[in-house]
Amino acid sequence: MNLAKVDSLFWKGKKVFLTGHTGFKGSWLSLWLSSMGAEVAGYALAPNTTPNLFDVLNIKGQIKTSHIADIRNLEILKSAMLEASPDILIHMAAQPLVRYSYENPVETYAVNVMGTVNVLESARKIQSLRATVVVTTDKCYENKEWVWGYRENEPMGGHDPYSNSKGCAELVTSAYRQSFFNLADNHNAVASARAGNVIGGGDWSIDRLIPDAIKAFEANQSLTIRNPLATRPWQHVLEPLSGYLILAQGLYEKGGSLASGWNFGPRDEDNRSVQEVIDLMISGWGGAAQWERDGAGQPHEANLLKLDCSKARQQLGWVPKWDLETAIKKIVEWQKSFQGNANMRDVSLAQINQYTNT
Numbered sequence: 461m462n463l464a465k466v467d468s469l470f471w472k473g474k475k476v477f478l479t480g481h482t483g484f485k486g487s488w489l490s491l492w493l494s495s496m497g498a499e500v501a502g503y504a505l506a507p508n509t510t511p512n513l514f515d516v517l518n519i520k521g522q523i524k525t526s527h528i529a530d531i532r533n534l535e536i537l538k539s540a541m542l543e544a545s546p547d548i549l550i551h552m553a554a555q556p557l558v559r560y561s562y563e564n565p566v567e568t569y570a571v572n573v574m575g576t577v578n579v580l581e582s583a584r585k586i587q588s589l590r591a592t593v594v595v596t597t598d599k600c601y602e603n604k605e606w607v608w609g610y611r612e613n614e615p616m617g618g619h620d621p622y623s624n625s626k627g628c629a630e631l632v633t634s635a636y637r638q639s640f641f642n643l644a645d646n647h648n649a650v651a652s653a654r655a656g657n658v659i660g661g662g663d664w665s666i667d668r669l670i671p672d673a674i675k676a677f678e679a680n681q682s683l684t685i686r687n688p689l690a691t692r693p694w695q696h697v698l699e700p701l702s703g704y705l706i707l708a709q710g711l712y713e714k715g716g717s718l719a720s721g722w723n724f725g726p727r728d729e730d731n732r733s734v735q736e737v738i739d740l741m742i743s744g745w746g747g748a749a750q751w752e753r754d755g756a757g758q759p760h761e762a763n764l765l766k767l768d769c770s771k772a773r774q775q776l777g778w779v780p781k782w783d784l785e786t787a788i789k790k791i792v793e794w795q796k797s798f799q800g801n802a803n804m805r806d807v808s809l810a811q812i813n814q815y816t817n818t
């Protein structure tokens with residue numbers, strides 16, 4: 461098996477329409493794509509935290525167009541995509557938080573399900589499109605709380621509105637693929653990508669473990685953890701992003717044979733408990749950081765969740781590169797550089813280079 465690489469020559473000059481470019485993963489991906497010479501048109505809502513990675517990296521100044529608009533608005537989305545006439549579409553815009561989805565189920569379904577319908581509906585009109593990657597999540601599978609990793613051909617499900625909305629987005633993608641794409645008169649190869657719990661420098665989202673930990677450590681407060689024994693497939697943000705890029709390269713070059721669902725998770729050893737991750741963060745951060753358990757009743761969240769990534773390894777040559785210890789080191793390095801007022805674009809580009817050269 462040949463190990464695949466993100467091919468900067470491939471991306472040079474490619475027109476990419478990226479939804480969710482103002483978010484955590486979207487900002488890293490915008491930086492990576494623009495550093496390779498891709499022409500990125502982004503489409504998302506304005507960032508909703510201060511600070512946020514989009515502004516810290518000055519993404520707006522580096523990509524071709526930044527549309528600040530809602531994916532629920534089909535007409536605006538259609539005209540933005542037509543104007544960009546992209547070769548490649550990567551759809552990442554979503555309401556991505558489990559607990560928020562319990563409080564706002566209607567909004568979560570509207571953005572994640574009808575938003576995906578709107579993105580694929582807009583894509584139908586774009587003759588230039590050759591590859592589309594729809595980003596969902598490991599949580600899209602029907603969770604059986606078992607020790608084995610889920611394979612791409614297992615049933616969709618999702619207990620909570622977020623997970624379930626992503627299962628629905630997978631079904632929407634599959635129906636659109638079969639009904640409208642990769643036919644004699646349409647050469648857009650449409651795939652979906654299911655990744656694990658992403659961590660990395662520059663995530664200021666609410667209600668996520670690493671951002672919460674950093675906030676607590678910086679304020680010299682004890683971190684409160686909801687579910688210390690839950691295991692998750694932890695991975696550095698550059699891991700799934702490299703998977704999306706390699707998948708898009710493959711779709712573009714090989715077409716419909718790769719148009720299906722793909723898992724991009726960490727190695728087995730990196731399916732670890734929340735408590736282990738926090739212990740690693742504490743030893744990396746240093747000082748007097750500590751955590752305690754949140755005794756309050758919590759809404760249901762999956763306890764055991766693992767992905768089987770044999771298909772990506774065998775058919776795309778994609779393998780995870782950075783283990784959890786390395787990922788945590790990179791987060792601490794990034795956050796401490798940010799505290800020290802370093803040029804975060806340079807720091808982030810250096811991490812992308814280190815990742816690609818690993």
Ligand SMILES: NC(=O)c1ccc[n+]([C@@H]2O[C@H](COP(=O)([O-])OP(=O)(O)OC[C@H]3O[C@@H](n4cnc5c(N)ncnc54)[C@H](O)[C@@H]3O)[C@@H](O)[C@H]2O)c1
Pocket residue numbers: 479480481482483484485486503504505506507529530531532551552553554555556571575595596597598655656657658659665
């Ligand atoms: N972070 C993770 O651990 C993780 C894990 C698996 C999958 N994912 C998926 O990856 C994608 C990106 O996640 P993230 O962590 O960067 O989240 P994020 O919250 O940082 O970014 C979400 C992006 O979606 C945009 N968005 C939200 N609602 C929108 C709307 N109505 N119209 C237009 N844009 C809208 C936001 O503006 C932002 O750009 C999501 O699809 C998420 O479900 C994330």
